Amino acid sequence: METTASQDKFQQIIQVAQGFYSRKDRAHDLEHALRVREWGKKLAQAEGADTAVIELAALLHDIGRSGAVEKTHAESSASLAVTILQKNGYSEDVVQQVKEAIISHSREAGHEPKTLEAKILYDADKLDFVGAIGLARLFTLAGAEGWTLVGENSCEEFYRAKISTYREHLFTKTAKAYFDPLFLYMEGFWQELHAERLKLSLSGQASNV
Ligand SMILES: [Fe+2]
Ligand SMILES: [Fe+2]
CATH class of the missing domain: 1.20.58.1910 (Methane Monooxygenase Hydroxylase; Chain G, domain 1)
Incomplete structure (x- = not known):
């Protein structure tokens, strides 16, 4: 069960993420990220993966779609996620796991999901x-x-x-x-x-x- 402290932390991340999600692209907005988070939680529980990593990755996985600065939106989202998570005090281990998952959630960047958490984010995104x-x-x-x-x-x-x-x-x-x-x-x-x-x-x- 999530503690109140960790729920507050997710709330902070949701608020930051909201600023990045476009209000024009409703197929890839915050609602999409929140649904991917819920799918991710279901899959993580059934597959025995790290739920917190998947929740963070789901919330931030498409933030780089508007105003992408890297080659692909997955790479842009991953870079932005690293900065956001570091600023919010997440450990380097969590930051790297989230980055790995986000960068491989779309095939356009050519990164194959390798970790279980990355595979689950990939699957959760498709289920939406x-x-x-x-x-x-x-x-x-x-x-x-x-x-x-x-x-x-x-x-x-x-x-x-x-x-x-x-x-x-x-x-x-x-x-x-x-x-x-x-x-x-x-x-x-x-x-x-x-x-x-x-x-x-x-x-x-x-x-x-
Ligand atoms: Fe995406
Ligand atoms: Fe997505």
């Missing part, structure tokens, strides 16, 4: 892109990117190219077990969407709206 929440995030992202529903540069294209490949890259058994029903829900959504388009004789046409 499935289910009803995943769909909501997808459409939020689509609004910002100007994607259509189906066709080229669309929500469905992103779903097929990215989200539907997540399962094969998940590291933990626990994450796979959570992933499957949420992914099935999404698959059902796309079937329903295509059935509705078929009824409107729109099947096969890209959407322009």
Whole structure:
């Protein structure tokens, strides 16, 4: 169980993190970080990992998205996290574990998650892109990117190219077990969407709206 002192410490980190998360990119805002934290806690408890490291990494994992200074947002977030945690008095061991997890939570930086905590952060982040929440995030992202529903540069294209490949890259058994029903829900959504388009004789046409 968390002590009051450690909860206060997380609260400080949440306040600092809030300043970094963009209010424009609602697919990667503080709410996303808080959900990833909750997924991370569930996975950490089931897999026997260091929960505190995962919570800190989850809260800070996307802070470098707005105004990224390094090559990738994962590297920017990791650098910022190191500074924040050092300022807040975390041990160098914790700081390095959090850095390692954040830098490898996205494949774009080319860092493979090596520690159990890094693997769990990676998995927790993907679990926030499935289910009803995943769909909501997808459409939020689509609004910002100007994607259509189906066709080229669309929500469905992103779903097929990215989200539907997540399962094969998940590291933990626990994450796979959570992933499957949420992914099935999404698959059902796309079937329903295509059935509705078929009824409107729109099947096969890209959407322009
Ligand atoms: Fe990220
Ligand atoms: Fe994320």
